[in-house]
Amino acid sequence: MAAETGSRPRVGLFVTCLVDLIRPKIGFASVKLLEDAGCDVEVPSQTCCGQPAFNSGDRRTTRAIAEKVIKTFEAYDYVVAPSGSCAGMIKLHYPELFAGEPEWLRRVDALCARTHELVSFLVDVMKVERVDLLYDGTVTYHDACSGLRELGIKAQPRKLLNSIAGLHIAEMKDADVCCGFGGTFCVKYPEVSNAIVEKKAQNIAATGALTLLAGDLGCLMNMAGKLQRLGKPVVARHVAELLAGMTNEPAIGEKPKVNGQ
Amino acid sequence: MSVPITSPQFKGNAKAALKDVQLQRALGKVESGFIGKRAQVAARLPEFEQLRDLARDIKDHTLAHLDLYLEAYEARVKESGGHVHWAATAEDARKIILDICKRLEAKTVTKGKSMIAEEIGLNAHLSEAGIVPIETDLGEYIIQLRDEAPSHIIAPAIHLNKEQIEADFRRVHTDLPPERNLDEPASLMAEARAVLREKFLAADVGITGANFLIAETGTSVIVTNEGNGDLTQTLPKAHVVLASIEKVVPTLEDVSTILRVLARSATGQEISVYTTFSTGPRRADDPDGPGEYHVVLLDNGRSSMLSGQFREMLRCIRCGACMNHCPVYGAVGGHAYGWVYPGPMGAVLTPSLIGVDKAGHLPNASTFCGRCEEVCPVRIPLPKLMRHWREREFERHLSPATVRTGLGFWAFFARRPRLYRWATQRAMRFLALFGGNRGRMHWLPFAGGWTRHRDFPIPERETFQVQWAKRKKAEAKAVAEADANARRAAEAAAKDKAEAAQ
Numbered sequence: 001m002a003a004e005t006g007s008r009p010r011v012g013l014f015v016t017c018l019v020d021l022i023r024p025k026i027g028f029a030s031v032k033l034l035e036d037a038g039c040d041v042e043v044p045s046q047t048c049c050g051q052p053a054f055n056s057g058d059r060r061t062t063r064a065i066a067e068k069v070i071k072t073f074e075a076y077d078y079v080v081a082p083s084g085s086c087a088g089m090i091k092l093h094y095p096e097l098f099a100g101e102p103e104w105l106r107r108v109d110a111l112c113a114r115t116h117e118l119v120s121f122l123v124d125v126m127k128v129e130r131v132d133l134l135y136d137g138t139v140t141y142h143d144a145c146s147g148l149r150e151l152g153i154k155a156q157p158r159k160l161l162n163s164i165a166g167l168h169i170a171e172m173k174d175a176d177v178c179c180g181f182g183g184t185f186c187v188k189y190p191e192v193s194n195a196i197v198e199k200k201a202q203n204i205a206a207t208g209a210l211t212l213l214a215g216d217l218g219c220l221m222n223m224a225g226k227l228q229r230l231g232k233p234v235v236a237r238h239v240a241e242l243l244a245g246m247t248n249e250p251a252i253g254e255k256p257k258v259n260g261q
Numbered sequence: 262m263s264v265p266i267t268s269p270q271f272k273g274n275a276k277a278a279l280k281d282v283q284l285q286r287a288l289g290k291v292e293s294g295f296i297g298k299r300a301q302v303a304a305r306l307p308e309f310e311q312l313r314d315l316a317r318d319i320k321d322h323t324l325a326h327l328d329l330y331l332e333a334y335e336a337r338v339k340e341s342g343g344h345v346h347w348a349a350t351a352e353d354a355r356k357i358i359l360d361i362c363k364r365l366e367a368k369t370v371t372k373g374k375s376m377i378a379e380e381i382g383l384n385a386h387l388s389e390a391g392i393v394p395i396e397t398d399l400g401e402y403i404i405q406l407r408d409e410a411p412s413h414i415i416a417p418a419i420h421l422n423k424e425q426i427e428a429d430f431r432r433v434h435t436d437l438p439p440e441r442n443l444d445e446p447a448s449l450m451a452e453a454r455a456v457l458r459e460k461f462l463a464a465d466v467g468i469t470g471a472n473f474l475i476a477e478t479g480t481s482v483i484v485t486n487e488g489n490g491d492l493t494q495t496l497p498k499a500h501v502v503l504a505s506i507e508k509v510v511p512t513l514e515d516v517s518t519i520l521r522v523l524a525r526s527a528t529g530q531e532i533s534v535y536t537t538f539s540t541g542p543r544r545a546d547d548p549d550g551p552g553e554y555h556v557v558l559l560d561n562g563r564s565s566m567l568s569g570q571f572r573e574m575l576r577c578i579r580c581g582a583c584m585n586h587c588p589v590y591g592a593v594g595g596h597a598y599g600w601v602y603p604g605p606m607g608a609v610l611t612p613s614l615i616g617v618d619k620a621g622h623l624p625n626a627s628t629f630c631g632r633c634e635e636v637c638p639v640r641i642p643l644p645k646l647m648r649h650w651r652e653r654e655f656e657r658h659l660s661p662a663t664v665r666t667g668l669g670f671w672a673f674f675a676r677r678p679r680l681y682r683w684a685t686q687r688a689m690r691f692l693a694l695f696g697g698n699r700g701r702m703h704w705l706p707f708a709g710g711w712t713r714h715r716d717f718p719i720p721e722r723e724t725f726q727v728q729w730a731k732r733k734k735a736e737a738k739a740v741a742e743a744d745a746n747a748r749r750a751a752e753a754a755a756k757d758k759a760e761a762a763q
Contacts, residue, residue: 015725017675021689022718024725043729045678053672055629056664057651061672068676145630178588182628188664189626190710192275195592196628197715225715228701253701253718 011039012076014069014090014115016083017048018217019238023252026217029244030082030118037126044072049086054093055183063097070094070104070111078125079115082240083216084147085183087117092150117147118240119215123156130163133245138168140209141239142200142223143176144216157215157239164242170207174200181222197226205232211251212236224252264382264410266615268599271622278593287420288594294416295585298529299636309525316522317640319515320576323507324567330476330509331558337479341541343554351381354559358383358468358501361555362392365498367465373483373490374398375470376414376579377503377559379601380614383468394468395460397489399453406433412595414602415527415581420594423449457489467493467551471504472523472578474556477512479540481556484523486534494539499553502539506558507575519578522638527580562614570649574609576639583633583643589626598623605633609646617653621660624650686727689720696720 011034019026027043034041050065069090073079081087091112098104122128139161147153154176161169180186180196187193200223204212212227212234214220224236235251250256267274278284303309323330335345348354354377362370370387372378372394384394384405396405400418404411406429411417418426427443430452443449469490473482481502483490494500510516524530543550566575584590584604595603600620602610608623617624624647633643654660674681696702696719705712723731 020725021685022720024721024723024728027725027729043726045682045726047675047678047681050675053668053675055648055651056668057648057653057655057660058668058672059652059655061668061676064676065672068678072678145628145632149631149635176632178628178630178632180588180628182630184664185626185628187708187710189272189275189589190713191272191279192589192592192626193628194714195279196588199592221718222715225701225711225717228716229703229714250700253716255700256698 008038008040009077011041011078011080012073013041013043014046014049014073014079014081014086015043016081016086016217018221019082020046022221023217023238025246025249026082026238026240029238029240029246030080032244032246033118033122033240034080037122037128039078039126042076046072049081049089051085051089052184054089054097059097066090066094066097066108067104070107073115074107074111077114078121079111080118080121081115082118082238083218084117084144084151084153085216085218087115088146088150090115117151117153117215119160119243120147120151120153120156123159128160131160131243133164133243134166135164135242135247136166137211138170138207138209139211139213139242140170140172140204140207141175142172142179142204142212142214142219144214144219145178147215148176153215157213160243161213161239170209172203172207172209174203179219179223181219183218186222193222194226197222198230201226201230201232204234205230210234211242211247213239213242215239220252228253264379264601266600266619268611268615268620268623271597271599271626274597274599275593275626278597283422283425284420284594287422288591290419291413291585291591294419295527295529295581299526299582299585300529302525302529302531306521306525306531309522312518312522313638313640316519316578316638317576319510319519320507320578320639323510323515324572324575327506327509327564327567330511331506334474334476334479334509335558337476338541338554338556339479341479341554342544343479343541343556346555346557348557348559348561351559351561354381354503354557354561355383355386357557358503359386359390359392361499361501361553362387362466363390365465365553367392367498369393369395369460369464370466370468371395371397371461371464371493371497372401373467373469373485373493374401374417375468375503376411376601377470377505378468379411380505380561381503381559383503395457395464397457397461397487397493398485399450399487399489402453402457403429406430410596410601412603413581413584414579414604414606420596461489461492461496464493464497466499466501467495467497468501468503469494471502471508471556473516473519474502474504474509475511475513475516476509480513480538482516482539483537484520484533484535485537486528486530488535491535491537494537494551495549497551499555500539500542500551502554502556504556504558506560506563507577519638523578523580526582526636526638566613571609571613571646573641574606574613574646576641577606577610578639579606580638582636582638583641586632586636588628588630588632605643605647606641609641609643609650612650612653617650617657618659621650621654624648625654682724682726686724689724690722692720693722 015027050062053061179200180193346357387394396402403418412420471481472484524533542554590604612620629644701716
């Protein structure tokens with residue numbers, strides 16, 4: 001066994017609660033990309049990174065969830081999440097939950113150092129240079145806030161997308177500006193959130209691209225839902241779906257295809 | 262009189278702002294006027310990021326020794342012939358300033374732009390005492406004509422369009438010919454200049470804020486673009502500097518460092534048009550200057566921020582970059598925040614000054630996109646500080662019951678992976694059946710906030726974890742079958758071999 005898999009890192013997939021519940025195909029796309037990059041992927045039993053509690057000011061609950069995540073995932077060589085927001089939560093915010101507890105901090109720090117967002121993990125850690133795929137079409141890419149500003153993810157997805165034969169990226173105006181999702185923000189302040197996502201949807205539609213990509217399902221659901229409500233012809237997918245060649249599957253909020261079509 | 266607070270009505274304020282066509286048109290200026298310019302000017306300065314670190318360090322150092330630097334500053338002001346007044350509260354500051362004005366028998370007072378004057382409600386207080394305060398910053402002058410509060414800390418009238426300002430000028434400047442042309446912004450500016458010139462000459466007292474107070478020299482510094490501050494503080498009998506205690510910095514050198522990030526972050530200028538240093542009253546051989554020089558140092562809750570979680574907020578140099586880059590501010594403007602300080606800096610500072618019970622919406626009305634922190638010249642971790650306010654709210658049971666109940670319900674499952682998997686699988690299957698084959702829903706019970714404005718995707722029938730478990734089980738079964746087949750084949754081969762050997 002060891003001879004066969006000795007150099008294959010063991011990755012614990014932190015699938016994220018939204019992908020788990022709403023769009024499992026992003027999870028399978030992630031598994032495919034990780035396996036293609038030479039990783040052995042495992043999915044331990046899991047729930048959530050704790051962000052809803054953390055951003056609502058409930059540190060006790062967040063801490064309880066964080067302990068579970070640490071215990072579940074610390075055995076892996078890497079923890080990878082198809083979300084900048086959840087990876088950022090673990091990597092940047094878990095340490096402050098355990099401030100002043102050296103034993104826990106040691107474990108947290110060790111986990112943080114091995115926790116990555118999916119696409120940046122593929123490019124920066126696994127040194128994936130290109131994706132052998134044909135895709136005839138124009139896409140536009142939204143830089144989700146946590147990935148962009150907490151983890152510095154901007155070049156990595158574009159690098160892999162640009163390696164796909166036939167694919168063209170039409171950059172939108174203000175690709176780095178928030179889509180207005182903000183987790184619980186979008187239901188606490190729906191009108192403000194709507195005003196922000198409306199602007200975003202107009203910027204997306206103005207590119208003429210028919211596919212919107214991003215690395216976070218929360219933002220994607222927000223933007224896709226708005227584009228659909230406005231009747232724009234743009235479909236939305238997680239970037240991992242396209243990179244894994246899964247664009248035959250229905251896009252977010254699209255009807256499942258009838259057999260044979 | 263204190264400043265009216267509508268922060269508890271943030272939601273209503275925001276809804277009204279989103280429907281206000283004039284406001285929405287005006288808010289476009291925030292983007293065109295500030296964001297691109299800041300990015301360009303920052304990119305042109307290779308050491309900009311290091312300067313931000315230095316500015317942060319200077320402010321941190323000062324805050325760590327604030328008592329020392331304030332006392333040194335006071336001593337230098339006195340040496341230069343000025344007076345320092347310590348004001349623990351807004352009320353104290355109002356009284357000190359009114360007493361100075363009364364002693365000098367002031368009838369009119371000119372004012373340079375000062376957010377601290379807004380914070381203590383100075384204009385209303387002076388007016389009640391029969392003293393006429395006149396704002397001399399163009400934006401402040403305009404909103405004073407309209408009896409409004411500033412909607413931005415450096416561009417107080419940014420919520421207005423040119424046509425509205427023209428209408429205000431025609432309404433108030435009734436001694437000017439009604440047929441005059443005010444089509445161009447330049448003509449509005451010229452009219453305000455002409456009107457204000459008389460006021461500058463007539464004023465008895467000039468009140469300014471301060472961007473910095475220099476402990477080394479006892480100097481106050483204002484950073485402006487219109488020159489109104491200089492006329493305000495030079496011409497009258499007395500110059501009153503109204504500043505909060507965290508404005509002090511140790512040295513002139515420190516000021517020049519922070520100035521390099523201030524205008525760049527604020528307006529995208531390399532340096533503002535005027536940077537004016539004032540030290541004491543007019544000396545015998547000075548060609549001009551005020552006869553008296555007073556500094557009113559306001560605490561108003563800041564010293565209690567020094568020892569707590571919100572100390573970093575005291576680094577703020579009031580550039581406005583956080584609000585310029587905030588998607589929420591960009592959507593609703595400054596007045597929606599309901600008190601003096603809007604945007605991300607207001608979302609942190611306002612609860613400190615008026616209480617989180619009143620200002621609780623402000624730190625909640627953020628997507629935590631982090632763009633404010635990304636541009637803050639003194640690197641204040643604004644989202645983190647907003648989160649600290651949410652923690653205070655949660656601890657004090659101030660957050661809404663629906664939020665607490667929902668969170669508690671979710672947390673119960675989130676801590677129990679097996680139960681969570683079981684429950685979410687059933688919930689998603691139900692949602693998928695409820696939603697049918699349409700791909701998305703236009704309406705979803707208990708999620709009106711979402712579906713009022715956007716569609717919601719119908720989940721797959723099985724959660725990822727359930728699908729994954731099935732896949733692993735199938736794979737294991739396939740492996741076991743393959744193993745069994747291989748074993749049977751090997752046994753058969755061995756048997757054949759044995760038979761052949763016989």
